[in-house]
Amino acid sequence: RKEVEQDPGPFNVPEGATVAFNCTYSNSASQSFFWYRQDCRKEPKLLMSVYSSGNEDGRFTAQLNRASQYISLLIRDSKLSDSATYLCVVNEGGGGYALNFGKGTSLLVTP
């Protein structure tokens, strides 16, 4: 199975800051892309799907560059409640259409 790579962090930022997470994937045949958020000792929760045209949900913006095989997540105006691990996820198809997860990037937003 091909890899999904993320900067593990941790990213420590003050409240109100803008933070960007980057992710690369190696399988050019990958078809769908997601960001999940995981709180300590909890299950991953879908944050947003990522589309080629880019998409935005409130303070969160996701971008996909298929040519560079690169995915990003931008969080604006960080809140304390944004502290979590952010998982970059790729569905490569074949072999069960499984989700292929990066190891996650840890974010700590401080007062």
Place this chain on the structure above:
Amino acid sequence: ETGVTQSPTHLIKTRGQQVTLRCSSQSGHNTVSWYQQALGQGPQFIFQYYREEENGRGNFPPRFSGLQFPNYSSELNVNALELDDSALYLCASSFGGQHSYNEQFFGPGTRLTVL
């Protein structure tokens, strides 16, 4: 709408024993996937079930097996437990055909400790 549920929440076993974990899929979903998450790692795909048949498998040995029932709920069975099997086991449900890239939604997981 009922979310994904898993049981039990925690489990302690000893090496060599067998364990069965259970998952009920989200209402309206017909596909269940199982993942293993070791500490500090992202989840790793074990296998997926669609229409009661295995629809793909990750790099896990045959002692990891599963079932899906007509109501789309699922079981994960692990035989001959090893210390390295200690992990959070996550079930995810989704809706789609056999070749679906749809979003998957996770249950709270079962934390298995093997002593």
